[in-house]
Amino acid sequence: xxxxxxxxxxxxxxxxxxxxxxxxxxxxxxxxxxxxxxxxxxxxxxxxxxxxxxxxxxxxxxxxxxxxxxxxxxxxxxxxxxxxxxxxxxxxxxxxxxxxxxxxxxxxxxxxxxxxxxxxxxxxxxxxxxxxxxxxxxxxxxxxxxxxxxxxxxxxxxxxxxxxxxxxxxxxxxxxxxxxxxxxxxxxxx
Numbered sequence: 001x002x003x004x005x006x007x008x009x010x011x012x013x014x015x016x017x018x019x020x021x022x023x024x025x026x027x028x029x030x031x032x033x034x035x036x037x038x039x040x041x042x043x044x045x046x047x048x049x050x051x052x053x054x055x056x057x058x059x060x061x062x063x064x065x066x067x068x069x070x071x072x073x074x075x076x077x078x079x080x081x082x083x084x085x086x087x088x089x090x091x092x093x094x095x096x097x098x099x100x101x102x103x104x105x106x107x108x109x110x111x112x113x114x115x116x117x118x119x120x121x122x123x124x125x126x127x128x129x130x131x132x133x134x135x136x137x138x139x140x141x142x143x144x145x146x147x148x149x150x151x152x153x154x155x156x157x158x159x160x161x162x163x164x165x166x167x168x169x170x171x172x173x174x175x176x177x178x179x180x181x182x183x184x185x186x187x188x189x190x
Contacts, residue, residue: 007079014071021065026140028058029133032113036129040122051129052117059114062106090156090164094146102139106132 001009032054039047073095077084112120112128120128156164 007075011072011075011079014068014075018065018068018072021061021068022136022140022143025058025061025065026136028054028061029129029136032058033126033129033133036122036126040126055113059110062110087150087164090149090153091146094142094149098139098142098146102135102142105138106135109135 032051035047035051035054038044039051109128109131112125113132116128117125153164158164
């Protein structure tokens with residue numbers, strides 16, 4: 001087997017394992033936020049117990065998603081460095097937006113979700129759960145936007161050195177983007 005085939009097998013295995021965790025945590029984060037809200041508003045201890053149980057499950061899935069996601073970013077850079085260089089002007093902003101809006105939002109509030117239940121009020125804990133759930137949805141949206149562009153690229157031009165540049169004012173567009181994002185957001189609710 002050549003290096004390209006081995007790279008595809010490696011990436012396929014990694015992405016196949018990775019996608020399980022974000023898909024799971026997107027739904028669980030919203031469910032935890034719902035349980036936190038119900039516990040805050042009704043004062044029913046059953047909601048608090050359920051929330052604490054599902055937070056532990058969410059933390060495991062979140063951790064696995066982060067670890068496998070970091071591996072994916074290295075695989076993209078090492079296995080397909082030419083592709084990464086060529087499309088960096090288009091896909092780079094998507095990944096930057098994902099890190100700046102979604103990952104920092106999740107990372108900033110996950111500590112409160114995991115360890116702040118007895119340190120902050122129930123309203124603040126609910127807000128932290130809501131921010132983590134929002135972060136998971138934003139993260140999925142940006143990653144799916146980049147994947148959508150790779151599947152149906154539009155809104156770009158190629159310069160003389162073969163590097164893609166955005167021709168739509170920094171907003172590459174794909175016709176499947178909104179359909180894919182709405183599908184994932186609907187699926188997480190199920």
